[in-house]
Amino acid sequence: MTSYWQDFPGIPEALERVSGIIRETSASENPIISQGLAGLFDGQGKLLRPGLLLITAGFGKIQDKHYTLAACLEMLHMATLIHDDVIDESPTRRGRPAVHAQYGNRNAVLMGDYLLSRCFLLASEYTSADNAVGLARVIATICGMEIEQNSDRFRTNISLRHYLRKIMGKSAALFALACHVGASEARASKALTAQLRRIGYNIGMAFQIIDDILDYAGDPGTVRKPLGNDLKDGLVTLPLICAIRGEGAFAPEDAGTLRGFFSADHFSVGDSGAIIGLVRNSGGLEAARAYAEKYTARAIREIAALPAGSPRDMLDRLTRLLLVRDA
């Protein structure tokens, strides 16, 4: 975590405080909860959402509750990771065995529920009623989108529009919320809060697209999760959508072969190795990256219009950093 944020003045210290709150909240009387959550947390996520909330708080007057709310967002994120890994039967997370792999599905489902409720508890104690409502709404949206994504598994006719709507709900909405809560709880003006919320949305869209690219192109040692996971799980994401649409076709014959796989309504797990190769060859990754760049450019443009100062500089730096990340 520290190395990621080293060029962001004040943020590593602030995130240290946030981590303390997460550790404290996770230190339940129950040893399984404490160990399971400590293990996941020490697995060292980037603390991206808390970091974003803290940076945007800098556009107003940062308050004690910001640290708690930042912790709350990370706990929500951890809850979704735990349940996702149960659902996807993913053996590892952050380079370690996933919670369900260590403690069983039963405990993993309950631990996710526990975290969700602790997160709501903190939200209802520390945030305005409006923001508590916002948080609950985002979680409901995330679950709705995940269920929708699930009914789309192995379906081949996923449109670009459908994909974008899905990543908005399951991912960008939480980034937007982080910025909204950071700014509004710091009493930034409504206009500024709305602007930061849009920036969060664009950052989140770019972030998820890069994530989807890394599933095709990442170095397993760096990404710390199995490569090709999404596709094996039946998820059709942007690199594949671009390749099928022929958007990145510097090898049109590969795009053609790819469309062959998709002449049926469904593809099968067995096809995923071949599909990954074809997507790489046909320029699908580059085409997808162009979308990430588009959302990043939008964010950068809105950031340039923000009041000058350290928070603005940090938002700009973070946005650019996320575009070139390799994990």
Place this chain on the structure above:
Amino acid sequence: MTSYWQDFPGIPEALERVSGIIRETSASENPIISQGLAGLFDGQGKLLRPGLLLITAGFGKIQDKHYTLAACLEMLHMATLIHDDVIDESPTRRGRPAVHAQYGNRNAVLMGDYLLSRCFLLASEYTSADNAVGLARVIATICGMEIEQNSDRFRTNISLRHYLRKIMGKSAALFALACHVGASEARASKALTAQLRRIGYNIGMAFQIIDDILDYAGDPGTVRKPLGNDLKDGLVTLPLICAIRGEGAFAPEDAGTLRGFFSADHFSVGDSGAIIGLVRNSGGLEAARAYAEKYTARAIREIAALPAGSPRDMLDRLTRLLLVRDA
């Protein structure tokens, strides 16, 4: 539902309104969510927690939001049922296939999360900040207790005290909350709210004990879930604890054989058939029932001290009804 509440003036109509809110909230854009939740909901629970909330609201001024909050409690209850059935791999619920059996574990986990977040959403929109905190706290407690219960599976040295603490956290706390929210949101006095909360707690304790007895003694056609489920799942509940303690020993030799099973630290699934027979023979069910009667008597005593009127009469009737229920 209707037949259960037929002697409670005004409650069937009020619960009809609550059901409408649940149906409306469950009617997501996503067909899987809508169908899954409609199926579970039409499976017709008793709507006990919403009913309790509505009755206790009668001790003050009932308001529109009471119906929403009642819906909220039932949705929370539904979420725990869905996740419980995933966890326990229970094939049926309310006489129908469980949600995970119909839609898969993946959708069931997500549907539970979706319901939880919709429940928090309603709570943060409609209830006081204090009650939203209370709700989140109860859910965190329920999850904590379920995880603890899970680490206790197949352990033989469960003490009476440990058992009582567990059912308090996983079950009675929600009954207490129903009464608390009903009364406090109706602006009943603090003293009256606290009294109703205690009554809810005692009703909840009796309710859970009866539930645990029905797992040994119920008629599968009426209970609508597989008999002996708890024990096969490694759960040591009150009838067994009483039998081992020799509390109901009208057949001391059976209690002796039973203790034999428990000389080891753990019992195994294969023993459960024999254990059920021995618990029945040794008077464990009757001894457990005495505890349920004790909590019921406490509730009845506190109810008698409430202001006279229809809400008091209904609470009294409900408490007695729950003690003799066979499902």
